[in-house]
Amino acid sequence: MKRKEILLGGSGGQGIQLAGEILAEALNNKGYPVAFHKNYGPEARGGRSFAEIVIKESPEDWPEVMKADLLAVLSQESYDVLKKRVKKNGIIIYDPTLVKKIGLRKNIYSLPVSKITLEILNGRINMVLLGIILAFIKLVTLKDVLKILKEKGNFSEENQRSLRVGYNKIEKIALIKKRE
C-alpha cells in the first residue's frame, strides 16, 4: 500500500513514546511493514518528545517521517518544530488548551484532549490521544490496540477507559474544522 506517515508530538512525561510504540506494534501485528522512531530531548520531564510511525512501501523504504499525513501535537514547542514536517493537506490534531498559537492550514482539528482526560477518573492523556488517532486512521481497530496493551503489561483500567473514551468521543464531539 502507499506510504503513510504519522507524527506525534508532546512534552516529556505525557506518554507520547508509549502511544506511538503501541500504535506501531498494532500496525505491525496487522501485517503492515511499519517503522517506529523516537526523538526526544535530554530532559526526563518536559522538553520535547516526538514519535514517528511510518507505514513503508517496502522493507527497505526510508523509515522516518519526511512529510506526515497526520500530526497530533500536545504542546506548543512540539507544534512549532513539527509544523513544517506535515503535508500541505495533512491532518493536524491539536489540543487548544496546550497549543495556543496555530497557523492557518486546511484540515486542522481542535480537540480538547487534556480536558477529556481530566473528566475521566485517572485518565491518561496519551491513551485518549491514541483512541482519537485510531478513529482517524482506521487501519487498526480498538481490539487490536487493546491486545497490544495486554501483551505489554499496560492493560490497566485507566488505560482502557481513556482509550475507549478517546475513540468514542470522536463520533460525538462536533469537529471544529479551521479553514484558511
Added chain:
Amino acid sequence: MGVWIDQKKCKGCDLCLNLCPRGVFKEIEQINVKGFKTRIAANSNKCNGCNLCKFFCPDGAIILNGQSTVEEFWEKARKIKEKIKTENQPRGGWKKVKTYLPGKIFVSGNEACVLASRDAGCDAYYGYPITPVNEITHEKEKEIRERGGSFYQMESEDATIAAMIGASLAGAKVMTATSDPGFARMQEGLSFAYANEIPMVVVVAQRTSPSTGRPTGTGAFLVREARWGAHGGTEHIVLYPSSPQEIYDYTVKAFNLAEKVRTPVILLFEASIAHLKERIEIPKEIEVFDRIYKPGEAHFGPTKNKIIPSLPRYGEGELLKVTGLTHNRWGVPCPNEPTVQEELVEHLREKIISLTDKLTQEFVEEYYLEDAQIMIVAYGQVARAAKWAVKEARKRGIKVGLLKLGIISPFPEKKIEEWSKKVQRVDVPEMNQGQLFYVIRESCAAPVISLTQPDGESIDPRRILNHLVRFQRKFYRMTPPVIYPTIYNPFSWQRKKEKIPEKNFTSITPMCPGCLIGIVNNCQREALKELKRDLIKRVKISGIGCSSRPSNHEGCDSANLWHGYSVAFSTGVIQVQPNLNLEVDGGDGDLFDIGLSQTLHGAKRNIPIVLTCINNFNYGMTGGQVASTTPLGAKTSTTPLGNSEKPFDLVKLMLSANAEFVARCPISKPLILKKIFKEAMEFTVKENKFAFVEVIAPCLTYYGRKNGLGSASEVINRLNQTFVSKETAKTISLSELKRRFGLFFPFRKDFGKIKEEELLQIVYGRFSSLKEYLSVLPEEK
C-alpha cells in the same frame, strides 16, 4: 645443609649479608654476567636453617637445599605445560546453533543487538550508563540474570574495558555498548586488547559530538576515532550496519570475526537506528565461530603460515602470560628488543589488512552502479537514505548509483578506485562534518563532492535527491582532471536555514517537576546573600548528570564539564586565581563512581573549594541505574531485584581522605543546609582548605518510583521523620535509630542484619574527624 646464591640473579644488595644471624654470606671481587658484584654463601656450614635469607632476597637468588621456591614453581609449571600438550583437548571452530527467537519480530536496533549477541554466544557483558545504549545494558542484565553468565555495571568506561579483557582471557565471549564520550575513554584499554589479540565486541551507538554535545541527538561523529583511535597505530575492524536487520546480522558476524581473527571488533551505528523499531527476520540457525585453541602452541603472533595464534584460557596449565609490554610469541616481555617490536606490529597490521578483499566482498554493496555516471559512496543511515534517493533519481533519468559501505575499516580502497574510474563524479553525503570523505578521496580517480550534515538530526533522503536533481540541472560536465578537486557543500546541497531567535541564558532549569536539586541551589544562593560575598568571584563547576545542569542556569561564571573531572578542573582554576570562590556541584555517580579518584585526591590536596555532592542514590539522567551510593536492597534499572552491595558512606570516605570540613544534611532541612553552606564557604576562605557537603536528595522520578517514595512532599516528610542530627543521635537509643533507618530504607530488612556503622548514614551535621563521626552512635544498653 646447602646454601647457594644463584650468581646470575644476585645483585649484591646486601640484605642477606646483613640479616643473616650466622654470617653465612660474603662479598666477592668478581662481577657477574649482568655487571653486579655479587655475594656468595661462603660459610654455608654455619647455616641454622632459619630461612630468613630466602624471604629477604628480592630476586629469589637464595637456593636452600637444592631448589629456590621461584625455580621450584617454574619447574612445576613447565612440567604441567608438557603434560597438557597431550592431555588438553583442542577447541574451536565453526558450529551451528539454534537462535532464540527465530522468525519475524518487531524490535529496535538495541534489542536486535542484544538478541544477536545472545545467539552468538555472548554471556559476559560489562557496561556503564550512557545514552543511547542503556536499553542494551538493561536487557543484557535481565538475560544474564535468567540464563547465567557474567554481568556488571562498572564504575567507568575505562574499568569496563579492563573487565572485558579479563573476561575474554578467562574464556568468555564479551561485549559492551557505549557512545562517543565513553568510547574515547576506552582507548588505552583497547590498545592493550589490540596488542594482545584479545577477542571482544564493542558496540557504539553514535550520538552528537564533540564533548557532551546533544546527548539525545544522532550522527556519525565517531567515524574518524573508530578507525584511528587506540594509540599504537593498530589496524581495526569497524563494521557499520544501517538498519535493525543489519544490526542483527552484523553483530553475529562481529562476534565471529572477533573470535576468528582474535581482535576487538567495533560495531558502529547511529543513535537513531538504535531506537528505530522495525520488523527483522531471524533465521532458525546461525553459524558461530569459537576461538581456536591448540594445546601447547604459542599464544601470540607472529605465526608461521600467517595463521591466527591459539588462545587458551587462564587456569588450564598453558602458562598464559599476558603483558602490555612488547612481547614475543609466548608473552615474554621484550621491551629492549627492536626486532620483536617490529615483528609484532607488522603481524598485527597484516592480520587485518590481509582480510580487506574478503571483508569488502561481504560488507560492500553495489546498487545501480553498472551504467552509473555519478556514484554515491555512503554508510549507515545515509546509505539507506541514498538508496531511496537513487531509486527516485533513476525515475527522473539521472544515472546515479550507490556504493554502500558496511565496513569502514579495513577500508575498501580497491573497490572505490575501481568504480570511481567508471563514473564522472563521486558524491559523499555524511551525517558529520565530512569524516570519511578524505579517505574516499584518496582512492578516487574522479572528483569528489563532500556533502555534510553535522546538525545532529537524521538525514532527509529528499535532500540527497534535491542535490542530485539541481546539480544535474546546472549541467556540470566533469571529466577527471589531473588534480582531483574536492567540492564542499555545493549550491545544490544548501537548504533554507530557519531563523531561530538567539537563545539567551535563563534561570529556568530543565529538571523534573519537584526535583529536590533545585532546593540545594536555593540554599547556596541564600548563604551567599547572607555572607555578602563579591558575586564576581563566584564560579560554579559541575560535571555530568542531573546535579550538573543547574550550573548553566546560575547568574555567575560556570563550567559544565565531562564526567568525573570537576575536582581536577578546579585544581587548575584555583591555582592560577586563588581568590576565586569555587562551588563544585556533582552527583553521586559523577563524584564517587567515575570520578572517585579525583574526588579523594581533591580532599587530600586540600584545594579550597566547597564540594557539594547531591546524593540522589542513582544515575538519574540516564534512567535510574545503580550507583555506589545506592542503598543495599534498593531497586534500580540495573538491579531490578534489589542492589546486592552496601553503598559507600560518603562522609566516612572524605574523612578518611583527610578532609577537615565534612558535613551531611538531608534536603528537608534547608535552613540547616544554608547554615552549613555558610560555614563551608567561610572555612574555605579562612583556612584555605577543602570543604565537603553531602546533601541527601533522593531522585523522585527513577529511584523514588522504583522504591515507593511518593511525591516531593512525601519524601520531605519521610526525611524529617528519619534523619537525626548528631546531637540527637547521642541521646536516643540504638533501637530507635534502627527503627528510623528501617523507615527510610524499608527494603533493607530483606538483605540481612543491619550493622551499627550503617546507622550512621541517617545522622546529619558537621564532622571534623573520623573519630568524632564513629563516636556519634549511642552506646548499646
